[in-house]
Structure formats: C-alpha cells, structure tokens
Amino acid sequence: MKAKHFLKRALGLIMAAFTLAAAGGCMRRANAEDLMRGVSAERAEGTAPTAAVSQSMTAFAVKLLQNTVRQGNALLSPLCTASALAMTANGARGETLAQTEQALGLTADELNGFFAYTLARLDAGRELALANSLWIKSNGGFEPSADFLQANARFYRADAYSAPFDDTTADEINRWVKKSTRGTVPEIIDEIDPDAVLYLVSALAFDAAWETRYTRDDLWDGEFTTEAGEKREVKFMSSDENAYLDDGQATGFMKPYKGGRYAFAAMLPNEGVSLEEYMSGLDGAALYSLLSNPAQTKVTVNIPEFTAEFGADLSPALQSMGLTQAFDDDAADFSGMGASENGNIYIKQVVHRTFIEVNEHGTKAGAATIFLMPTNTAAINPCVTLDRPFLYMLVDLETGIPFFIGTMADPA
Secondary structure, three states: OOHHHHHHHHOOEEEEEEEEEOOOOOOOOOOOEEOOOOOOOOOOOOOOOOHHHHHHHHHHHHHHHHOOOOOOOEEEOHHHHHHHHHHHHOOOOHHHHHHHHHHHOOOHHHHHHHHHHHHHHHOOOOOEEEEEEEEEEOOOOEEEOHHHHHHHHHHHOOEEEEEOOOHHHHHHHHHHHHHHOOOOOOOOOOOOOOOEEEEEEEEEEEEEEEOOOOOHHHEEEEEEEOOOOOEEEEEEEEEEEOOEEEOOOEEEEEEEEOOOOEEEEEEEEOOOOOHHHHHHOOOHHHHHHHHHOOEOOOEEEEEEOEEEEEEEEOHHHHHHOOOOHHHOOOOOOOHHHEEEOOOOOEEOOEEEEEEEEEOOOEEEEEEEEEEOOOOOOOOOOOEEEOOOOEEEEEEEOOOOEEEEEEEEOOOO
C-alpha cells in the first residue's frame, strides 16, 4: 500500500481490512462474484449500548493506544479496529473467540448488537458513515460458511465477494472503496497479499464542521512547545465552550460539531506531568465517566490547527491485550468462517494508518487498518490552551465513545 499517497488523499475515510492467510491455491482471472445472492440477511436493529458497553468500548480505545505508543504523535481509530475484529468474532471459536471477546471487553452478541445499532443510527446523518465487505479468494481452498456471511450481513451490512486475488481483485476492492466512501478514496491498495485468502474491509468516513464557526478575530498566531523544549509556530483557534473536563492530572474540554452528535475532545496534562506519564495512568472507565459527564462550565479554549499522519503494526498491541491465539497459524480457530483445505486460517498482520486535519472549518479524519487476516459559578473562566503535548479524541456524544483517539506531541 502506498501509505503516504493514501493518507494525503484519505481525508474523510477510515479503512479497515483484515487479511487472513492460509496455504496457497491456484488463481484464475475473473470479476468478483457476489456471494450474498440468495443469502437472506435481514438487517438487525441492534441494541442501544448500555453504560457498561460504552465503557468497554472506551477501555478498548485506551488500551489500544497505550499498547501501541505513548510518546510522539499517534492516532488510532478504535471503532474501525473494533468493527473489523468484531466481524472476525462471528467466525472464531473456542479460545480464539474467548480471547477476541476479552480483548474487546464484550461478547460477540454484544458486539453484533452494538454495531447493528451504530449502523442504524448513522442512517440519520452524514457526518459519519460505515460500510463493510468481505473478499474471499476463489479457488483458494476456502469455502465460506453461509452462517458467517449471514451474521456479518445482518449485523454489519457486509457485502461478500469471491475473487481471484490477482490485480483484478485489487481493482475491484478499490472500486468498492471509492463507491462506499462517496469518491473520497479512489484507490486503497496496490496489490493483493499472496498469502491472503480473505480480506475483511470496513470503510468509515467522518467529515464535520464546527457547530459554531470561527471568525477571523478568533484566529491568532502562537507557539507550541514540545516536551524537548522546541518551539513550533502554529495558528490557534479561540472559542468559549461549555463542557469542561478535569481528572486531576489534566484539564480539557469538549467542542461540538454541527448537529451536536459528535465532538472534539482534548486533555492537556498539568504542568509537570508529561504526556507519557499521563497516558500510562489513563483508565478507560474513568475516561468514559469524564466524557459522559463533563462539567457544564464555561471554558476558554485555544486549539492549534494541525494535520497528523500515523502508521503502526497493531499486531503486538492486540497480542499484548490478550489476543494471541488468533495470530498463531497452528492454534487459531476461525472454523466458523468456513472450511479450509489448504491449512489453518489465522491473522497474519495488522497494519494501521491514519490521517486527521483539524482547522477553522472543522475536522476530517482517515485511517487504514489491515489485518494480514456544571453550572457556571466561577468568577474567572478556566482556560485550556493546547500549546504543549496533549491527548485528543473524536467522540460520539450519545454513547460517550471515542471513535478516534490520539496524542499530539509535535505539530511540525
């Protein structure tokens, strides 16, 4: 994948692709065949997440970031990763399923209900859009289970295609991505991994304007100081918000996007607390509680305009979170996905790449993951100026779940 090329053009896209591998098989050239023809899969309405479900999803976001990186600039889409991982859960069995559920903090049934509900909610708005598909290698010795296809179609609205996994398949996937992302990303992959027998793809687009637009008087030039003491010239955006955050180690705020369904949130560690120290002590349950119950206090906010790109292999992070068997080519149990003639199916690698742009107009964000498988009583308003390293998130205000989470250590 041409990561830099993709990130430059992704803007509103999150792309997740699980590449699961097994032994080889012959390939033939043909167009992708729609495997969902004749498979009945009524869309599930899903279940509105309880506080426990939302807390688990937030905890997954925090753990994923903590196990990936705590220093420098980082940006992950836990919702993107969780969506694709949850779909594999519908084909996992035994200890592989147990570890997947443990890593996500939810059962497969809870995950199915959550994502079905999320997709139904997204029908009512255009800021966030999610699409899913499975691409199975034809003549690759793998016969997908109708139950597996049906479950992912019902709960994740996933299309399923059989394809030869040659250059034509890369073109087919790129066309699907272009259509699913409304033309935002015309190309996502260059070639098919030779070991792959299944690609599981999730595309999530986010593009939203601020609820209250900035004026020219709200913009000013200032300095951002890195933890190394280096100064960066940046443009700040100033506003007064009404959601103040304080967990004792950091102060922050939530700034809503137009429509009031989503918000940008940030936490600035207190003086003397490094971003790494703050991240090390971050707790998912505490963060969920904070995001779900911000103090309704007027707070002056200064946000730097920034653009960030990030890439990492999430395999070590997921294995550190307890998902080890899925990566074991002998022990992995994805037998619920179907029958394989040429070896055991397992997750080969997880590659995650992201992009975000925050400016005076709003926020556009993109990511790519490949599994290769109170009331105002103060006389003076608090002020949070993000002029040194901070944690930031894009948050669903109904559920309190961050669907993007990252650290900004250097905007240069």
